[in-house]
Each structure stands twice: as C-alpha cells, then as structure tokens.
Amino acid sequence: MAKNRRSFEPVTIFLILILITIAVSYIGYLLNWQGTYERLNLITGASETTSVMVENLFSVDGLQFLIANATRNFASFAPLVSIIIAFMGIGIIEKSGLFHALFGRLKEAPLRTITFVVILLSVIFSVFNDVGFVLVMPLAALVFLLVGRNPIAGIIASFAGVTGGASINLFISSLDFNLSDYTNAAAQLIDPAYVVNPNSNWYLIILATILITIAATIITEKFVIPRLGEYKKVEEIELDDEPKIGRGLIFSGIASTIYLGLIVYMIVPIQRIGGGVLLDRNEEMFLNQLLGYNSFFSQGITFILAFLLIIAGLFYGIGAKTIRNDKQFVTATNSAMKDISRILVLMFFVAQFIALYRKSNIGTLINVNIVNLIESLNFSGLALVILIFLAAAIGNLFLTSTTATWSIMAPVVVPVAMMDSITPEFTQAIFRAGDSVTNGLTPLLVYFVVYIALIQKYNLAALKETSYIKSLKMIIPYTLAFTFVWLVILISWYYIGLPIGPGVFPNI
Numbered sequence: 001m002a003k004n005r006r007s008f009e010p011v012t013i014f015l016i017l018i019l020i021t022i023a024v025s026y027i028g029y030l031l032n033w034q035g036t037y038e039r040l041n042l043i044t045g046a047s048e049t050t051s052v053m054v055e056n057l058f059s060v061d062g063l064q065f066l067i068a069n070a071t072r073n074f075a076s077f078a079p080l081v082s083i084i085i086a087f088m089g090i091g092i093i094e095k096s097g098l099f100h101a102l103f104g105r106l107k108e109a110p111l112r113t114i115t116f117v118v119i120l121l122s123v124i125f126s127v128f129n130d131v132g133f134v135l136v137m138p139l140a141a142l143v144f145l146l147v148g149r150n151p152i153a154g155i156i157a158s159f160a161g162v163t164g165g166a167s168i169n170l171f172i173s174s175l176d177f178n179l180s181d182y183t184n185a186a187a188q189l190i191d192p193a194y195v196v197n198p199n200s201n202w203y204l205i206i207l208a209t210i211l212i213t214i215a216a217t218i219i220t221e222k223f224v225i226p227r228l229g230e231y232k233k234v235e236e237i238e239l240d241d242e243p244k245i246g247r248g249l250i251f252s253g254i255a256s257t258i259y260l261g262l263i264v265y266m267i268v269p270i271q272r273i274g275g276g277v278l279l280d281r282n283e284e285m286f287l288n289q290l291l292g293y294n295s296f297f298s299q300g301i302t303f304i305l306a307f308l309l310i311i312a313g314l315f316y317g318i319g320a321k322t323i324r325n326d327k328q329f330v331t332a333t334n335s336a337m338k339d340i341s342r343i344l345v346l347m348f349f350v351a352q353f354i355a356l357y358r359k360s361n362i363g364t365l366i367n368v369n370i371v372n373l374i375e376s377l378n379f380s381g382l383a384l385v386i387l388i389f390l391a392a393a394i395g396n397l398f399l400t401s402t403t404a405t406w407s408i409m410a411p412v413v414v415p416v417a418m419m420d421s422i423t424p425e426f427t428q429a430i431f432r433a434g435d436s437v438t439n440g441l442t443p444l445l446v447y448f449v450v451y452i453a454l455i456q457k458y459n460l461a462a463l464k465e466t467s468y469i470k471s472l473k474m475i476i477p478y479t480l481a482f483t484f485v486w487l488v489i490l491i492s493w494y495y496i497g498l499p500i501g502p503g504v505f506p507n508i
Contacts, residue, residue: 083134095331372412422508
C-alpha cells in the first residue's frame with residue numbers, strides 16, 4: 001500500500017521561500033546580475049535610463065536588514081490589521097443574527113446564481129484594495145455555508161474572482177488612470193501628439209468581467225464543489241430567545257443609513273459645506289480624489305466597510321435583543337478571530353519573505369529581462385499580441401504590482417506595438433489581460449495568506465490538511481480558464497477590429 005505523502009505546512013513553505021530568495025540573491029551577486037531599462041518620467045514625458053542590480057541578502061547587510069526590520073515588516077504587513085478589523089465586523093453580523101436575517105432567503109435561490117453573484121461581486125470589489133480579500137471572501141464562505149454548501153468553495157471562488165478581476169471591472173477605476181498615464185507617455189515617444197484616455201479599455205474590461213465571472217462559475221460548479229464534497233457545520237448560532245427580526249432590521253437600517261450618510265458627506269467634493277475630507281485634494285479628477293493611492297477614503301475603505309458591519313450588527317442585536325450587554329457585544333466581535341493565532345504566525349513569515357524578496361530586486365530584474373527579450377525577438381502581428389500577454393502573465397508572478405510592472409514594460413512594448421500598427425490602448429489591454437490571469441498563483445501576492453488562513457479556519461475535510469500546494473492546486477483550473485477566455489477575446493478583437501473603448505480600436 002502506497003504511503004500518503006505528507007504536505008508541508010504553509011509556514012514551512014514560506015521558510016523555504018525565504019532561503020531560496022537568499023540563495024538566488026547570492027548567486028545573482030556572484031554573477032553580477034544587473035540590468036537597465038527605460039523609465040518614463042510622467043512629469044517631463046522623457047524616457048530615463050535606469051540601472052538596477054541584485055541585492056545580496058547572504059551578507060552582513062542582508063542579516064542586518066532582516067534583524068532590524070523583522071518587527072517592522074510584520075507590523076506594517078497590510079493584511080495583518082485589515083483582517084483583524086474585517087473579522088470583527090463579520091463576527092458581529094454573524095453572531096447577532098443579522099447575516100441570517102438578511103440572507104436567509106438565499107436558501108430558496110438557484111445555487112449557480114449564488115455562485116455567479118459571489119464571483120461577480122468579488123471581481124467588482126477587487127478595485128477597493130484589500131476589501132475583496134478580507135471582507136468579500138469571508139462573507140462568501142458564510143453565504144455558501146448558509147445555503148448548505150462547502151464554505152471553502154465560496155472562499156476559493158471568491159479568491160479566484162478577486163485575483164482574476166484585479167485588472168478588470170464594470171467601472172473605470174484609479175487603475176485605468178494610473179496605467180493610461182504610462183501608456184500615454186510611452187505612446188508619445190513615437191507620436192508626441194498621441195493621447196490615451198483612461199476609459200480606452202472600458203468596453204473590453206466590461207466584456208472580460210462578464211466572461212471571467214461565467215468561466216469562474218463553471219469551474220466552481222463543475223470542478224471545485226464536487227471535489228470538496230459536503231461540509232458539516234460544527235456550530236450553530238445560539239440565541240437565548242427568539243429574535244425580533246423586524247425590530248432588529250429597523251434599528252440596523254436606521255443606524256446604517258446615518259453612518260453611510262456621514263461617509264457620503266465626507267466624500268462629496270464641496271468644500272464650502274465642509275465635505276470631501278476623505279478625498280485627495282491634490283488630484284484634479286474626482287475618481288482619482290476618491291480612489292487614488294493617497295486618498296483617505298481609498299486607504300480607509302476596509303475600516304469604513306468593516307465599521308459599517310459592526311454598526312449594522314450591533315444595532316440589529318440591540319433591536320432584536322440578541323445582544324443585551326457589552327459582554328455579548330465583545331464576544332460577538334471576537335468570535336471570528338478565535339483561531340487567529342495560527343494566522344498571525346503564518347503572516348509573520350510571509351511578511352519577512354516578501355520584504356526580503358523586494359529588497360533583493362529579483363522581481364524587477366526578471367521583468368527587465370522579459371522586456372529586453374520582447375524587444376529582441378522582433379515578433380509582429382498575432383505573435384506579438386500573444387508574446388506581450390505571456391510576458392505580462394509571467395512577469396506578474398515575480399512582480400505583483402500592476403502599475404510597477406507596466407512602468408517597466410510600457411516604454412518598450414507600446415512603441416514596438418505601435419510600429420506594428422497596434423494601438424497603445426490595445427497593448428495596454430493585452431498587458432492587463434496577462435497581468436490578471438496569474439494573480440492567484442504567486443506567493444508574492446500579500447493576500448494569498450488570507451486565502452490560506454480562511455481555508456485553515458474552516459479546516460476542509462476533503463483536503464485533509466491545509467497546505468500551500470493543495471490550496472494552490474484549487475486555483476490552477478481558474479487560471480487556465482481565464483487564460484483561455486482572455487486569449488479568445490484578444491485574438492477575436494485583433495482580427496475583427498471591434499472597439500475596445502469609446503472611439504478606440506485594436507489597430508491603428
């Protein structure tokens with residue numbers, strides 16, 4: 001009888017990745033691994049030659065960096081605070097009974113429709129920094145649990161939606177503005193009069209959002225759910241008395257409306273009435289003021305939504321008499337975090353790995369070499385389209401910041417594509433497509449740890465134990481499906497020549 005091979009714990013995997021990163025940086029140092037690339041100055045529009053070299057982590061400086069910054073790396077690790085705040089909100093809406101009061105009727109809805117809506121919302125909320133990971137994913141688990149399905153399937157489906165939808169949406173977002181800035185500057189290296197608008201990919205990303213959601217729904221229903229099997233609830237909500245649901249919903253509705261009214265007031269760009277205090281006034285466009293990197297609203301969106309859940313759950317509990325005192329309130333907010341100690345240990349090692357990897361410059365150097373390869377191959381036509389797509393997909397595995405990757409690629413691929421009669425806007429769309437399909441596969445995605453942590457929370461019996469590799473395998477079918485969908489879209493649009501945005505086409 002064959003023995004079952006033991007899978008490594010996620011913590012062990014990240015310890016191994018830390019050692020690999022240190023070893024690769026040392027080998028790169030011995031080989032004098034360095035590179036140059038053209039960096040666009042968005043202020044002057046000029047292309048500036050930039051040099052980068054690998055940082056040797058197997059050195060005194062590397063050791064000093066690790067020891068001096070270990071605590072800071074952990075404390076500043078983005079998912080750490082986000083998941084604590086989010087779990088407080090989720091815990092109270094679950095334990096107060098508000099979640100069941102609002103979504104109890106979902107038991108009567110078609111299961112495939114629920115899956116589709118969960119994934120679509122995951123794609124849409126991917127535009128709000130970490131909201132999709134720390135709020136939508138846990139809520140997706142609760143929805144699946146509510147309708148009698150395995151909550152891990154909801155987590156996997158939502159994670160696929162958030163990662164696969166990272167570069168697409170139904171709406172124009174700050175990402176469109178950020179990417180178009182680099183695309184515009186790169187296009188003007190060839191044609192100084194060329195102008196790229198932020199909405200230039202709008203039609204294509206709307207179509208992609210719908211098709212990606214459909215593809216993810218099919219994968220979830222046909223592959224993930226049958227493989228995971230049934231899930232037995234280990235606990236039920238216990239209430240001392242029958243809750244007064246109607247009264248609780250009224251209390252919750254009034255409190256939530258007042259809170260949302262205050263938030264709207266703080267994002268309305270009318271200074272004479274004191275509004276807009278959460279906006280970035282250094283930006284001219286309202287969308288950038290609201291969703292830009294330095295926007296107070298954008299930076300605090302997770303807290304804003306989590307606090308909405310806390311208020312809604314608290315006042316529902318007061319009205320429905322499921323929360324009668326402060327002790328019950330604190331117990332409810334703590335309920336979702338009862339297993340958080342294991343998550344914190346995992347986050348500590350993930351934070352060190354990502355900090356060391358960024359320090360090494362390995363990701364930047366890999367992308368620089370990919371760009372140099374594109375320039376040297378002299379591909380044209382459909383071959384160039386596929387090459388840019390694959391380059392973005394591979395590059396994203398090693399440098400997960402979409403804007404940072406595009407800032408390296410744009411000065412090369414946009415002019416190369418323009419010389420082949422491909423519009424800069426379509427080149428940007430090709431990049432977005434490739435960049436999105438591999439988001440769920442890279443351990444450098446800081447929120448992958450949340451995905452693993454949620455699987456650990458529900459302790460999926462079908463997987464027997466939570467491991468990085470097994471968690472990753474559940475995402476691979478989505479990546480393959482997303483790749484197929486995007487290639488069909490890009491190839492079809494390239495040959496047919498349909499508009500990809502208002503007045504914008506694939507070919508010049």
